[in-house]
Amino acid sequence: xxxxxxxxxxxxxxxxxxxxxxxxxxxxxxxxxxxxxxxxxxxxxxxxxxxxxxxxxxxxxxxxxxxxxxxxxxxxxxxxxxxxxxxxxxxxxxxxxxxxxxxxxxxxxxxxxxxxxxxxxxxxxxxxxxxxxxxxxxxxxxxxxxxxxxxxxxxxxxxxxxxxxxxxxxxxxxxxxxxxxxxxxxxxxxxxxxxxxxxxxxxxxxxxxxxxxxxxxxxxxxxxxxxxxxxxxxxxxxxxxxxxxxxxxxxxxxxxxxxxxxxxxxxxxxxxxxxxxxxxxxxxxxxxxxxxxxxxxxxxxxxxxxxxxxxxxxxxxxxxxxxxxxxxxxxxxxxxxxxxxxxxxxxxxxxxxxxxxxxxxxxxxxxxxxxxxxxxxxxxxxxxxxxxxxxxxxxxxxxxxxxxxxxxxxxxxxxxxxxxxxxxxxxxxxxxxxxxxxxxxxxxxxxxxxxxxxxxxxxxxxxxxxxxxxxxxxxxxxxxxxxxxxxxxxxxxxxxxxxxxxxxxxxxxxxxxxxxxxxxxxxxxxxxxx
Numbered sequence: 420x421x422x423x424x425x426x427x428x429x430x431x432x433x434x435x436x437x438x439x440x441x442x443x444x445x446x447x448x449x450x451x452x453x454x455x456x457x458x459x460x461x462x463x464x465x466x467x468x469x470x471x472x473x474x475x476x477x478x479x480x481x482x483x484x485x486x487x488x489x490x491x492x493x494x495x496x497x498x499x500x501x502x503x504x505x506x507x508x509x510x511x512x513x514x515x516x517x518x519x520x521x522x523x524x525x526x527x528x529x530x531x532x533x534x535x536x537x538x539x540x541x542x543x544x545x546x547x548x549x550x551x552x553x554x555x556x557x558x559x560x561x562x563x564x565x566x567x568x569x570x571x572x573x574x575x576x577x578x579x580x581x582x583x584x585x586x587x588x589x590x591x592x593x594x595x596x597x598x599x600x601x602x603x604x605x606x607x608x609x610x611x612x613x614x615x616x617x618x619x620x621x622x623x624x625x626x627x628x629x630x631x632x633x634x635x636x637x638x639x640x641x642x643x644x645x646x647x648x649x650x651x652x653x654x655x656x657x658x659x660x661x662x663x664x665x666x667x668x669x670x671x672x673x674x675x676x677x678x679x680x681x682x683x684x685x686x687x688x689x690x691x692x693x694x695x696x697x698x699x700x701x702x703x704x705x706x707x708x709x710x711x712x713x714x715x716x717x718x719x720x721x722x723x724x725x726x727x728x729x730x731x732x733x734x735x736x737x738x739x740x741x742x743x744x745x746x747x748x749x750x751x752x753x754x755x756x757x758x759x760x761x762x763x764x765x766x767x768x769x770x771x772x773x774x775x776x777x778x779x780x781x782x783x784x785x786x787x788x789x790x791x792x793x794x795x796x797x798x799x800x801x802x803x804x805x806x807x808x809x810x811x812x813x814x815x816x817x818x819x820x821x822x823x824x825x826x827x828x829x830x831x832x833x834x835x836x837x838x839x840x841x842x843x844x845x846x847x848x849x850x851x852x853x854x855x856x857x858x859x860x861x862x863x864x865x866x867x868x869x870x871x872x873x874x875x876x877x878x879x880x881x882x883x884x885x886x887x888x889x890x891x892x893x894x895x896x897x898x899x900x901x902x903x904x905x906x907x908x909x910x911x912x913x914x915x916x917x918x919x920x921x922x923x924x925x926x927x928x929x930x931x932x933x934x935x936x937x938x939x940x941x942x943x944x945x946x947x948x949x
Contacts (some may be wrong), residue, residue, distance in 0.1 A: 447569055454565065461562040464580065468589045474523035474764070475592040477673045479546055481666060482521050486536060486548035488662050491612065493619045494536040494550065495605055495633065496521055496663070497626035501530045501572060509572070511723065513765065515625045516858035517663035522554060523591055525764040526722055528582060530572075532556035533629060535604050538617065553594040555601040558584045605629070606636040616640060620659040657865075664865035667857050669879040674857065675913060677766035678881055681721065682911055682922045684760035685768040688716035689926055692730075692756055693940045696748065696776055705748030706730040709756060717760045725759035725767025726860045736773065736905025737889040739850060750777040753784055755905055759860060769860050769883055770923045771909030778937040783900045785930050787888055791906045792928060794818040794886040798852055802884065802912060802919040808874050812852040815886040820844040828897050846896075847888050855882045856911055878916050885909030 485494065498514035512530045519525060522534055536550035544550045557573055559581040560566035568576040575581065584595040596604070610616020621633045634649075641647045670678070695712035699705030709730040717724050727742040735741045736755035748754060754776055759768040773788065775781075780788060794815040801814045820833040823844050829836050836843040855862040855871070862881075863871060887907030890897055908928060912919040927936040 457568050458563040464559065464562070469586055470590070471592055472523060472590045474673055475590070477671050478521060478523035479592065480671070482536065482550070482552050483546045483548040484666055485521065485662060486544060486550040489620060489659070490541055490549040491538045491618070493538055493605070493617050494659060495619060495621045495629060496534040496536075497622060497629045498529045498532040499625045500628070507571070513723070515622065516765070517622055517660070518625075519765050519858055520663065520667060522593065525762075529556045531598060531626070533601055533605070533626070535601070537604070551594070553596050553604065554587060554591065555596050555598050555604065556587070557598045558582065602632060605632055609636040610640040611642065618655070621656050622660050622663065623653070623656045661865050661867065664863045665867065665870055667863050668855065668866060668870060668874070669877060670857060670881050671879070674766065675881070677762050677764040678768070678857070678911065678913070679922060681725070681760050681762040681766050681768040682770070683925075684716065684720035684762070685758065685770050686923065686925045687720065688713040688758060688760055689756070689770070689772060690940060691716050693774065693937050694944055696754070697941075699748040700750055700776065703747060704745050706732055706735070706744035706746045709748065709754065710744045713756070713758045721760040722763045722765065723761045725761040725769060729755065729757035731755045731905065732776065734892045734903040734905070737891045737903070739889070748776055751781070752776050753904060753906065755907055757907065757909065765858050767856070767858075767860050768911055768923070769856055769909065770911060770926065771885055771907045772926060772933070773906045773908065774933055774937060778941060779934055780930050784904060787890070787901070787904050788906050788908075788930055790819060790822040791886050791888055791908050793822075795884050795908050795910070798884045798886065799912070799919055799921075802876060802914065804876055804878050804914060804916065806876050808853065808876055808882075809872055811884060815852045815884075816844065816848070819848055819886060819888065823847065828901075847890060848886065849889075850887070852886050853882045853884055855880065857881060876914055878914055880914040881911065881922070883909055883911055
């Protein structure tokens with residue numbers, strides 16, 4: 420092959436690495452003249468040092484609570500990497516909840532960051548704990564670097580300014596270091612404590628690169644790599660994830676305020692939903708109209724949705740996790756909306772209301788709704804310090820089973836249905852009545868059963884109360900008047916010494932209140948448009 424043939428465009432394309440081809444659309448200049456020109460005549464980055472954030476002291480106390488559980492061990496808590504949505508575009512970044520809880524960082528500052536808690540002598544660490552914590556992340560690149568304009572994932576030209584090491588250190592009252600130093604920080608002296616090594620615990624399945632880094636270090640330092648018990652090491656890592664989850668069972672004052680912000684924004688979002696219903700009726704995919712109305716409020720007042728909105732009209736309301744939201748919205752039917760705004764701090768609300776599309780419940784709709792409301796009120800009554808978490812569900816089920824018996828829908832008595840051998844009522848209420856709420860919509864999910872389901876309700880807990888009844892159109896075991904009706908009422912409650920406080924009480928709950936609320940919104944909208 421002669422020289423001219425070697426330089427054909429087809430040949431050059433074949434030589435281009437596959438991973439580089441996703442950037443073909445950019446076609447960045449490579450000349451030295453361009454690089455020099457791009458590095459010149461930029462105003463210096465601001466050197467302001469932020470004030471210490473309110474969350475910093477709370478995050479420090481959380482780290483110390485973890486530190487005392489794992490003396491002498493190195494702890495690694497990754498934020499996680501960016502996730503590809505399509506080709507060279509990423510999803511909006513959200514850090515792992517355990518990382519957010521221990522650092523106080525929300526929103527999208529820190530992809531690839533890792534919090535490392537290095538063991539110290541007992542009591543010689545941060546705040547009298549057993550570790551010294553350092554946040555490793557990729558700071559702002561100078562405007563004289565190629566990263567500034569060439570890196571679409573981290574360059575300021577593409578995504579805006581990133582914090583500096585000094586900024587995060589001041590804001591979080593936490594030591595910081597460049598991500599380039601992470602590998603040594605995580606892997607140094609890894610080995611058996613019996614021979615002077617350091618044991619590492621890692622929150623796994625958050626960042627594959629950190630998983631591989633720790634696994635390689637463990638393998639390389641093992642006395643006999645062939646005998647390395649990976650399952651035992653995974654179990655040690657699981658204990659760290661469990662501890663971080665259990666730490667969030669009780670919310671501190673700062674977390675409570677974040678939840679109040681998230682719930683308030685969610686209440687505002689439900690008002691937008693009601694305003695959108697008249698247009699939703701006219702649209703082939705009216706559920707999407709409802710979904711969009713709430714999403715707009717979530718982005719205006721918060722960071723994001725806390726989870727995919729359920730906007731389920733008619734029979735779709737009997738599908739527990741209906742998030743396609745492709746259905747139509749018809750007058751005379753109910754629409755069940757389960758939605759929550761995630762605040763900038765990443766704490767999320769989780770609220771459900773089931774409203775009549777035309778503003779008025781039919782007799783059967785009202786009867787089913789009232790049964791669910793009564794079940795919720797019964798659950799509220801036992802959601803007090805000292806009772807077991809499972810008692811909340813039991814109280815709601817007793818009400819629902821009684822109503823189903825009263826309506827002639829149960830093939831057995833309510834008493835038999837409620838027994839372990841029965842459970843017939845669960846045909847129409849198959850999910851749990853409550854779950855913890857906070858940084859995750861299903862928060863504390865890795866906590867031990869005896870602290871969660873079998874746990875004792877305590878002051879500072881935040882969880883949902885959300886009974887429901889779901890009568891599917893295809894259910895031939897019930898009367899036709901019930902078919903296609905799905906009702907769920909969900910509120911977010913804070914446990915105090917005096918009992919539960921309904922954080923979402925600003926949203927109407929009784930049928931009369933819902934109808935009056937909707938009439939007020941429709942009336943205001945009509946007046947505004949007249």
